[in-house]
Amino acid sequence: MPLQQISIELPEGYRSADVMAFHGRDAEGVAEQVAPGRIRKGVVLDDIPVALDIALAPRRATIDIDAGGALTQRASQLLDDALLNILGLRIDPEPFLRASAGDPLLGPVVQRNAGLRIVQSATIFEALTWAIIGQQINLNFAIALRRTFIVQAGRQHASGLWCYPEAADVAKLSVEDLTTRKFSRSKAETLLRLAQLVDDGALSLERSDDIEHVSASLLAVKGIGPWTVNYALLRGYGYPDCSLHGDVAIRAAFQRLLGEDSKPDMPRTEALLARYKPHRTMAAAHLWASLNTPNEQS
The missing domain is CATH 3.30.310.20 (DNA-3-methyladenine glycosylase AlkA, N-terminal domain)
Structure with missing residues (x-):
């Protein structure tokens, strides 16, 4: 029971x-x-x-x-x-639904997918480690690495279900524990560096409204760059205004919606996303979702 x-x-x-x-x-x-x-x-x-x-x-x-x-x-x-x-x-998806109603580019996409929500990782640490694991590799390989990571560092519940690890669990691993399981050395080192900093108390992952401080603290960790920080803000902190202009899928979604032959570069993507402040997180969610729906013209 x-x-x-x-x-x-x-x-x-x-x-x-x-x-x-x-x-x-x-x-x-x-x-x-x-x-x-x-x-x-x-x-x-x-x-x-x-x-x-x-x-x-x-x-x-x-x-x-x-x-x-x-x-x-x-x-x-x-x-x-x-x-x-x-x-x-x-x-709450409703504010962006209202704000985007008259937008010629993303408005029709949002209306077709009204009610879409940002689902997040259970903890900020889970979101950060997933971002590190999944960066610059294909999704299937990333999912397999994540599964390996959970079994190596996590703990098995009495029910048989594995529990995603806390920082203290990951900090006990060595780089070789990961590199012998198909992790690149850079990923392994970044994961362990992050876990050790959190476990030692040198880096706080407490939820905070001071996003500039949070971002600066994460960027100070060797191996963590702007894309990882923005993904963690979205999937971990639940920050409503993340700019995912470095995300390849976001750029591909804009290319599709604009009907252009190539993806917009990062500066142009950042400018395109800026029109959706302070709801850029929901904009990203709808852009991702648009890649899985027919490209209907408004």
Whole structure:
């Protein structure tokens, strides 16, 4: 029997299929298991392995929480934060839907995909490590590396579900633990450097509204560049105004919408995204989604 069960009301028009698609990217999921109307997710919260079993109904999510015992106050706070991320409830899509209604380029795309939400990684550390793992390699290889990373550094819950590791878990690894499992040396070194800084307290991953400070702190870590920071701000911090102008898929989406022969370069992409301030995160989500829908002309 689960230790605890909680219920979260979901907004009208909530698109549970989008949420399940995000968490079901790995068909062999070791830390996430997705079935119709259900997501199982393993996380480590304040050094406690926790299995979450989330049942999604049209207007309500019911979550069974199995921590093998009582959660600490800190773990309970982290759990509340993680559920907002996992369920895509941190950024309300309605303001961007209204703001983009008259936009000739992206407006029709947004209207066709109204209700799209930004689903996030359970924790900021998970978002950052995924950004490092996935950068500059194809998605299938990135997913396989992530799976390896979870099994190497994570902890297995009593239910059998693996829990995505905390920084302290990753800091125990060596570079060779990763490079012998198909990680490049630069990825391995960056992952371990990040984990050690967080574990030592030299780098804080507490949620903050001071995005400039957060960005500067992350950029100071060797191996972390602007794309990784912006992705972490989007998938981890839930910052609503990330500029993903360095993302190849964003540039490809603009090329498609503009009907041009080549992708816009990064400065032009940055300028195109600037018109959607302060909603550039939602703009990015709709641009990504547009690559998977027919290119209808308005």
